[in-house]
Amino acid sequence: MAFLPPVYGLPGDVIELSIVVIVLVLFSLISLWRNALDLKGIIVANIVGIAIFIRGGELGLIEFFVLVVMFIVAELSTRYARKKMGSEHGKRTSANVIGNSGGALIAILLGYHIAFFGAIAAALADTVSSEFGMLSAKKPKLITTMEEVETGTDGGVTKLGLAASFAGALMIGAIYFLAVRDLVPAIAIVTAGVIGSLVDSLLGAVFERKKILNNMQVNFLATLAGGISAVLIVAVAALLGF
Secondary structure, three states, rough: OOOOOEOOOOOOOHHHHHHHHHHHHHHHHHHHHHOOEEHHHHHHHHHHHHHHHHHHHHHHHHHHHHHHHHHHHHHHHHHHHHHHOOOOOOOOOOHHHHHHHHHHHHHOOOOHHHHHHHHHHHHHHHHHHHHHHHOOOOOOEEEOOOOEOOOOOEEEHHHHHHHHHHHHHHHHHHHHHHOOOOOHHHEEEHHHHHHHHHHHHHHHHHOOOOOOOOOOHHHHHHHHHHHHHHHHHHHHHHHHHO
16 A cells, blocks of 8 residues: 555556656666765665665555655765865775665564664664764764774764764654654654664774774664664563553
8 A cells, every 4th residue: 555645546556656767767866966876876876766666565665755854864974074185085886885774774674674664764863873973072972992993993982972872772762753653653763762872883893993894794784784674662661561
C-alpha cells in the first residue's frame, strides 16, 4: 500500500515511484555538478535508494526520504567542516556509500524497519560527529584510553563531536516519530544512532588505527551495530511493558 493517497486518478504507488525517480535524477545531477560523488558512487547510491524504496513497503517513501536526508546532511556537514578548516572536500566514492548505507540496506532487505532507521541514525550520527569533532577547540581523546590525540585520529572523540552525534541521531528519530507517531521506537532509534557512532569510534581506535579494518568496513559495522541496537532496545522496552 502506498504512503501517499491517489491523485488525479493515479494510484499512490505510481506517484511515489515518480517522486523517487525525480529525486534520484536531481541527486545524480547535483552530485556530478558539485563533485560530491564519483560516477560509481552515484550508480551505487541510486541502486540502494531504489532497493530501499521497493522493499520498504508502506514505509518505502519515508525510508527513501530518510536515506536522502542522511546523505544531504552528511554532505553539508563535511563541506562546512572542510571550509572552516581551510581544507578541500574530497569526492565521496562507492565505498563511502556502501559503508554508510550497507547496514541499512541489509536491515530493510530482511524486513527490519526499526533496524533500518537505527542504522541510518548511526551513519548520520557518526558522520556529523567526525566532521564537527574536528572543529573542537580541544584535542580529541582516544575512546579506549582517554589520552589526548591529534585531531583526525581514528577513535578520537570530543564533547562537540558527541553533541553533534546526538543531534544527527535525533534528526532521524524525529523523522520516524513524525511519520509513525510511535515514541518508544523513536527513542530507540536516537539511542541506537549514538551507540553506532560510539562503536565506530571504538572500532577505529582498536582496528582502523592498526590497519586491520578500513574506513568502509568500520562504517559498515557501526551502522550494523546501530540497527541491531535499535531492535534490541525496542524488544527490551516491549518486555518491560513500554
